[in-house]
Amino acid sequence: MIVLTLLFTGLVRASDDFNVQFITNFVINERKPTFLVYAGLCWKKHDEIKLTKALNKLGVRTSSSLEVKSKFHENAVMFLTDLACDKSEEVIATATSRRLFQFSYRWLVLSNSTDALKMSLLEASPVLATSDLVLAERRDEMYTMTELHKPANNSTMVSTLRGYYNGTFSDVRPRRELYWRRRDLMWHPITMANVIQDSNSTKYYLPRDDRLELQNDAVAKVCWVFAKIAFDMLNATPQYIFSYRWGYKVNGKWSGMIHDIGENRADLGTNCVLFKDRLDMITYTDLVAPMRMRFVFRQPPLAYVTNIFALPFSSGVWLAIAVCSMVSAAALYLASIWEVKIEKSPTQLDGSIGDALLLTVSAVAQQGCFIEPRRSPGRIMEWVFFTALMALYAAYSANIVVLLQAPSNSIKNLAQLADSKDNRDQLHISVHNTISPENGKPHFYGIFDGVERIRKGLFAFHSIVEPVYRRIEQTFLESEKCDLTEVDFINSLDAFTPVKKDSPYLELLRVVYKQIRESGLQAALNKRYQVPKPKCLNKIAAFSSVGLLDIQPVLILMLYGVALSVAIAVCEIIVFKM
The missing domain is CATH 3.40.50.2300 (Response regulator)
Structure with a gap:
């Protein structure tokens, strides 16, 4: 129509x-x-x-x-x-x-x-x-x-x-x-509002495009270079101002970059997150520089979140070991009954099921036992059983060493992060209260200190990920990069370029921004200014100390054993007295 x-x-x-x-x-x-x-x-x-x-x-x-x-x-x-x-x-x-x-x-x-x-x-x-x-x-x-x-x-x-x-x-x-x-604006000036939050030195380095101090305000620098290319394509004169924040509505009035755009001090701005309230003042064009705010941390060791002493073998293997042990105990018991009828010795199985079980448990635990079969049939059964369990023990020990150094990969979302040993509070409100408690000192850290705490482990650092990854590339060992994980806290959409809603240059900027992206210049700028998540290029084994938390299941088992032995000793004393 x-x-x-x-x-x-x-x-x-x-x-x-x-x-x-x-x-x-x-x-x-x-x-x-x-x-x-x-x-x-x-x-x-x-x-x-x-x-x-x-x-x-x-x-x-x-x-x-x-x-x-x-x-x-x-x-x-x-x-x-x-x-x-x-x-x-x-x-x-x-x-x-x-x-x-x-x-x-x-x-x-x-x-x-x-x-x-x-x-x-x-x-x-x-x-x-x-x-x-x-x-x-x-x-x-x-x-x-x-x-x-x-x-x-x-x-x-x-x-x-x-x-x-x-x-x-x-x-x-x-x-x-x-x-x-x-597309020819005849050198008419177009002004961009640049949001800086990391360092005031950005006011000096951003207009120069010299790629110095890239650890500060990388997103703002990428957006500015991208906008300058767009202005050149439109034959416009690039101008800039600096805003101290992106802009939020306070008492009915806008602040920061949104206020500058609304008051016609700027025609467009640095990438900002999409908020519904902002749509009354601005509209959004393209995504120029990814601005991802995440919790960055190293996955905790596997031993911190699961019982690694049960992981080397599957349930079927554990069941097979139990069945073979019972069969071996029964065979030793029958062999010992036959041996007792021929001869008796202090170090010989006495034909009871208790001695057969004691020897079987000693074999499973790779420990010696002072009692043993005296005849060839029993000794052959004992030798086969010890040899089979020795092979299993070697495989089991090797797996335990690997698992002690393995990350858990168990934290993949905010709920799991809140419930982990990195942070025990629940989701957004609890996480926020943990970072900034009402009656306590807020837990805020600089990039250097925060990244160092990430490297030491059991610490989640919330920030724009680009400067964090830049510092990680400078300070982490290759093996320490392999268990890096990020979790979204604010669940925000990507950040896009804001332009005044009734700007006469809105459609021109939309088209030219897409042309720059399709030509590959956007990808080249992001590679030049931003650092992606470090890749695990060479995962090599490194020395890792073992703490009490790593062997917690063994310690608990030992405590249960001590308690059980004390209970048995008490029972024996009571029976003896009676």
């Missing part, structure tokens, strides 16, 4: 078939959906009806009320006014107050050589870089079409030939895309 909005105002002016044919051919040449609304038309009634019928044949909807709202998108709306009409001044004033000259509305303005006063009013209007306004000047039986726009409010009007109509429509635009015709 083609949609065209027509505003005809002023005194009565006879419109002949040539005007109707021109407007109809103009709509056809647009090749866009158009919606027509006309009010205060200064044509004769039959000429108005003739235009409506001609447009209706094209599928163009019309209306005589200026207040009718189109259900279609704004880029389908095109306004038409005639400077020869007396009320055209009111039309221009209304368009200025309602911002109808901005993208994506289209305008067709009819004129003749006697409209000099109203032309001056039009030239004073905010017809800016992305405005699509065509001035059609009629001389006899020919219309000359000219595009009008200003690079800025304080600039002079720029005229560009659009084409002619003398019964045949001629469009001389080199390209139909508006961006390609308006």
Whole structure:
């Protein structure tokens, strides 16, 4: 459905078939959906009806009320006014107050050589870089079409030939895309607000692009270099200001960068996170530099989160060992009964199930036993059992050594981090209270101190990850990089470039930013300025000390054994006394 909005105002002016044919051919040449609304038309009634019928044949909807709202998108709306009409001044004033000259509305303005006063009013209007306004000047039986726009409010009007109509429509635009015709801003300044939080030295190094002190405000530096490339492509003069924060609403008023953009001190800013409240003031374009805020930490050792002494073998292997031990104990018991009948010795199995179990447990624990079989059948069974268990013990010990040095990989989200030994509080509120308690000293650390605590382990550091990873690359051993993990705390979306909502450069910046990204320059800039998560290129075994926490299950088992032995001793004393 083609949609065209027509505003005809002023005194009565006879419109002949040539005007109707021109407007109809103009709509056809647009090749866009158009919606027509006309009010205060200064044509004769039959000429108005003739235009409506001609447009209706094209599928163009019309209306005589200026207040009718189109259900279609704004880029389908095109306004038409005639400077020869007396009320055209009111039309221009209304368009200025309602911002109808901005993208994506289209305008067709009819004129003749006697409209000099109203032309001056039009030239004073905010017809800016992305405005699509065509001035059609009629001389006899020919219309000359000219595009009008200003690079800025304080600039002079720029005229560009659009084409002619003398019964045949001629469009001389080199390209139909508006961006390609308006990408020259003629060195008009565009200002960017840069948010710095790490160091005031950024105010010195950012404009120089010298890549010094990259550990400070890397995101702001990438965004600034990216914007400068965009400004060069638009032939604009780059300017900058510095904001102390991104911007939040406090007592109904915005602060920081959002305030600077809203007050027209800046046209765009450094990448910021998407917040719903900010959409009243700004809109977002492309993601330039990733700005990820995460908890960064080393995974705790596997021994801290699980019983590593049960991990070397699967449940099936443990069950097989238990079954084989019971079978071995039964075989030794039967062999000992046969041996006792032949001969007796102090170091010989006495034919009881207790001695058979004692020898079996000694074999499982790889310990010696003072009693043993005396005959060949029993000794062969004992030798096979000890040999099999020795192989299992060697495999078991090797696995334990590996597991003592292995990270757990058990913390993958905020809930697991809150429940881990790194932090025992629950989720966001508890984590925040742990970092900044109400009645205590806040736990805030500099990058150097925080990264060193990460290296020592059992410490989660919340920060923008880029400076953390840069410091890690400088201080960590290769083996220490292999268990690095990050967990999202604020669950935010990616940060995008903010632009003032009604900025005349919004569409130009959207297109040029995408061109820079598609050309690969964005990826090159991010590689040049930012450090990704360190990769584990060569995971080698390193010496790792073993603490009490690593052997906690063994210590607990020993305590249970001591308690059980004491209980058995007490029982034996009681039985003896009785």
